[in-house]
Amino acid sequence: MSGPLTGPPACPLVVLVGPMGSGKSTVGELLAGRLGVPYRDTDADIVAAEGREISEIFVSDGEDRFRELERAAVRAAVTGHGGVLSLGGGAILDESTRALLSGLPVVYLSLEVDEAVRRTGLNQARPLLAVNPRRQWRELMDARRHLYTEVARAVVATDERTPDEVADAILDALELRDE
Ligand SMILES: Nc1ncnc2c1ncn2[C@@H]1O[C@H](COP(=O)(O)OP(=O)(O)O)[C@@H](O)[C@H]1O
Numbered sequence: 001m002s003g004p005l006t007g008p009p010a011c012p013l014v015v016l017v018g019p020m021g022s023g024k025s026t027v028g029e030l031l032a033g034r035l036g037v038p039y040r041d042t043d044a045d046i047v048a049a050e051g052r053e054i055s056e057i058f059v060s061d062g063e064d065r066f067r068e069l070e071r072a073a074v075r076a077a078v079t080g081h082g083g084v085l086s087l088g089g090g091a092i093l094d095e096s097t098r099a100l101l102s103g104l105p106v107v108y109l110s111l112e113v114d115e116a117v118r119r120t121g122l123n124q125a126r127p128l129l130a131v132n133p134r135r136q137w138r139e140l141m142d143a144r145r146h147l148y149t150e151v152a153r154a155v156v157a158t159d160e161r162t163p164d165e166v167a168d169a170i171l172d173a174l175e176l177r178d179e
């Protein structure tokens with residue numbers, strides 16, 4: 001028998017979900033800095049563990065393998081991280097991941113297609129938007145919108161907000177402000 005040397009397992013203060021380009025990684029890091037808590041991003045965890053970029057995993061091993069890695073990365077982060085956690089845009093496709101998120105302070109960062117394409121269009125880091133970003137982004141949203149909504153405790157629209165304003169809106173939505 002072992003005593004509670006390290007206390008109960010940590011659980012995230014905020015979990016950010018939403019489509020590619022909604023600002024999960026940017027705002028997550030900013031918010032963690034403002035709250036003075038650790039930041040974690042499951043895409044970064046996968047890249048660090050695998051020693052290769054997300055796009056390389058997709059090309060070499062396929063999306064199914066990426067989703068397996070992502071499922072494990074989300075489970076590890078959700079059960080062992082007490083700060084702000086940003087997920088990859090497709091993490092919520094997995095049913096066990098959605099079950100794991102149930103009851104947690106999950107915020108869905110939303111945005112419309114024009115702004116998504118503006119924000120993601122200029123780089124090749126997202127293999128799922130590599131061919132026709134506008135059409136692919138729309139199709140992904142048609143398949144996923146209800147899942148983002150299902151797991152979220154609050155929705156924050158990001159189109160006309162700066163990252164700082166999005167962070168403010170998250171704190172308001174989750175009632176995490178000091179004052
Ligand atoms: N609120 C915002 N306003 C303008 N640009 C943003 C905003 N949030 C993020 N961005 C920019 O959009 C791009 C995608 O952001 P990122 O945080 O990687 O999104 P995600 O992790 O949701 O895919 C980055 O270039 C980032 O600087």
Ligand SMILES: O=C(O)C1=C[C@@H](OP(=O)(O)O)[C@@H](O)[C@H](O)C1
Nearest residue numbers: 019020021043088089090126127
């Ligand atoms: O929506 C998706 O399926 C993906 C989103 C990406 O993360 P961001 O949402 O942080 O861009 C990354 O996990 C991968 O390219 C797949």
Ligand SMILES: [Mg+2]
Nearest residue numbers: 024025043088
């Ligand atoms: Mg990201």
